[in-house]
Structure formats: structure tokens, C-alpha cells
Amino acid sequence: MITFEGFDDRTFYLTFQTEEDCLQYLSSMKWAENYKCRKCGHGKFMKGKKSHSRRCQKCKYDESATAHTLFHQLKFSLMIAFEMVFRLSCDKKGISTLGLSEKLSLSYQSCLNFRRKVQYAMRSSQRYPLKNYLEVDEFAVGGYDSESQGRAKGDKKLVNVALEITPDGGFGRAYAVKIEDYSSTELEKIFKQHIDPENTQIRTDKWTGYIPLTKKYNIEQEYSENGQNFRQLHLHIMNIKNWIRGTHHHVSKEYIERYLDEFHFRFNRRTYRKSIFKKIIERLVFSTKVTQSQLRVWAT
Ligand SMILES: [Zn+2]
Structure with a gap:
């Protein structure tokens, strides 16, 4: 099982070296609690078709590690997505979308689209006034x-x-x-x-x-x-x-409110930066209540 607690480049690059590492990280987070088939509720699974996917032993529903998360159907690799989350959450002063685009050799629009998802994950839960x-x-x-x-x-x-x-x-x-x-x-x-x-x-x-x-x-x-x-x-x-x-x-x-949320997400966690990356990935994994169309509306 891969764990990552840190905010320094070296630890990050050593932890996530391949697409497989990222999938494993997502999979262990997604099914950290007991597995339960999304279709029929059965509790036992076997290995699915794709790496780190799980297939229900009863109804054979095969669910990938990224399905029903905000990492689903990305147009770029998970490694790039992880690096974007890392830059946006762990760089003390954050980074511009243009900066991300240059650093990751990815189009400005792709960076902006994914940044919107990360900003969505950075919104305040409003549970701790x-x-x-x-x-x-x-x-x-x-x-x-x-x-x-x-x-x-x-x-x-x-x-x-x-x-x-x-x-x-x-x-x-x-x-x-x-x-x-x-x-x-x-x-x-x-x-x-x-x-x-x-x-x-x-x-x-x-x-x-x-x-x-x-x-x-x-x-x-x-x-x-x-x-x-x-x-x-x-x-x-x-x-x-x-x-x-x-x-x-x-x-x-x-x-502007999305950027204010992003700024304050980092600000409010400045004394425990080690857990920021994990927190964002968790929110991206468990934002299943947000439908793709809602996210599109929110993200346009
Ligand atoms: Zn099933």
C-alpha cells in the first residue's frame, strides 16, 4: 500500500513513479473500507480487467479505480493529474494555470479544466465555522x-x-x-x-x-x-x-470565489501541510455526489 505524507518534491516523485502507483493509491483509498458492489451490493470481489479494478463475484460488475471519481476519463495520465494536485495543494504560494501548463507540458485548457475540479475539492465544507x-x-x-x-x-x-x-x-x-x-x-x-x-x-x-x-x-x-x-x-x-x-x-x-477558496484551503492548513495532498485526493475520489453535468456547470 502506498502512503504519501509530505510536501517536498523529492518524496512526491519517489512515491509516484508510475501510472500503476497512482492507480494503487486511488484504489486503496477508494476501497479502504470494505468492498461493496455498486450494482448489487455483494461484498466479495475478484481482480477486474484493468489494473487495480475490482470485479463483483456475483454480478460480475467490473469497476475501475477511477470510475465514479473526479479522475474518471481524464485526457491525460494520472501521474500528471497527481502532479497537478501536488502543485496546487503543496506549493506554498500556489501556481498559475499557465505555470502548470508549462511545467507539465499540457495544454492550458486541460490544466484549467482539472484545476476547476481541484478547486471544487478545495471548497469549504462549512462544517467548521x-x-x-x-x-x-x-x-x-x-x-x-x-x-x-x-x-x-x-x-x-x-x-x-x-x-x-x-x-x-x-x-x-x-x-x-x-x-x-x-x-x-x-x-x-x-x-x-x-x-x-x-x-x-x-x-x-x-x-x-x-x-x-x-x-x-x-x-x-x-x-x-x-x-x-x-x-x-x-x-x-x-x-x-x-x-x-x-x-x-x-x-x-x-x-474569483474559486480562487478565494483555493487560497484559503491552503491558508487554513498551513500548519499541517503534510496531509493536504491526501485530503484533496480523497475529496476528488469521494465527490461522487457531484454529477459530471453539475461539475460542468460549476466549472464553466
Ligand atoms: Zn455485483
Whole structure:
């Protein structure tokens, strides 16, 4: 059985040297719990036609290691797919799609299509909302914000971000969502999706859009003083903006939330990077509830 816990190139290339290694890794993950035939529910199997596939002893249904996973019917090798997951999850600063395309000698479009699947796997489960002490603020990327004058208005992307501040003043976990405007309804999205309303103290700036939310959430408003009163949060916002501009140059309004998810998936796991690769592969293997057509809609 192949295991991989790491984030360094050498261990990765030593672990996954052949297509067979990748298939074995997927197969042992997919059937880690007892085998059960997808068609008839029978619990015994024999070796299937393809390498690491399993064939039901009763109804003879033959299931490959990649069937019903997001690795099914890829137009390139599993080794390339694994390397893409590795680059996207373990490179500290992530990588642009163009960078992936050059590194893997694969077309830009193929890289982008698969990146969408990985981003899908990187979405927050929303099961572990932020809590204790948080700061929330909204910001714009592109468009008419002060750092990129003169771009088309339609290109302006608005984002709301929430960051946990640890008792010693450090960074905890964070999430960000795309918003359409700075109204209370839009600002509440991040509260609904990512913030535990109980036992959580939230700080925002004095923006009036937060006032209606003070009835439902424990919010304290304070003057921002150009970010001086929200030092950690503003540093975090700067890092998000730098990543979008520096690594990707441009991310459209339609897709920005996927990149925010990707950024925060890595950010929230920065202290235990060893398990990131496995986590993503697991999600790609068990995303069976997502149909191919749903994924296409999500991915276009
Ligand atoms: Zn069967």
C-alpha cells in the first residue's frame, strides 16, 4: 500500500513513479473500507480487467479505480493529474494555470479544466465555522480600486473576508466570499456561511452596512484608521490581493470565489501541510455526489 505524507518534491516523485502507483493509491483509498458492489451490493470481489479494478463475484460488475471519481476519463495520465494536485495543494504560494501548463507540458485548457475540479475539492465544507475572536472587512480587487485605476468598471470584484485572531494576536483560520455590493444582505453571506454566531466576538469597521447585523451577531464596530486598528486582517487582505495579481494577474468576477477558496484551503492548513495532498485526493475520489453535468456547470 502506498502512503504519501509530505510536501517536498523529492518524496512526491519517489512515491509516484508510475501510472500503476497512482492507480494503487486511488484504489486503496477508494476501497479502504470494505468492498461493496455498486450494482448489487455483494461484498466479495475478484481482480477486474484493468489494473487495480475490482470485479463483483456475483454480478460480475467490473469497476475501475477511477470510475465514479473526479479522475474518471481524464485526457491525460494520472501521474500528471497527481502532479497537478501536488502543485496546487503543496506549493506554498500556489501556481498559475499557465505555470502548470508549462511545467507539465499540457495544454492550458486541460490544466484549467482539472484545476476547476481541484478547486471544487478545495471548497469549504462549512462544517467548521470560524469562532472566538474575529475581524471582518470588505475589499475590492481590480476595477476602480485605488491600485489599478482605469480598468473597466465591470471588472471590479468585491470580497468580504473574516479572519480569526488568536489570543496572542496571531493569525487563526480565515474565509472569504464574493459579494455583489456592500449592502447588509451581501455582507451577511460570510456570517451565514463561515461564522459561528455563538461565542464569537466580531470586530468590523464603522461601515453602516454592518449595523443591521449587530442585532444577530456579537459585533463591535471601530474606526479602521486606514487599517491601523485591523493590522492582521489588512495584512491578510494584502496577501490575497498580491496572490491574485502576482500569481494569476487576472481573475474574472465569475471565478474569483474559486480562487478565494483555493487560497484559503491552503491558508487554513498551513500548519499541517503534510496531509493536504491526501485530503484533496480523497475529496476528488469521494465527490461522487457531484454529477459530471453539475461539475460542468460549476466549472464553466
Ligand atoms: Zn455485483
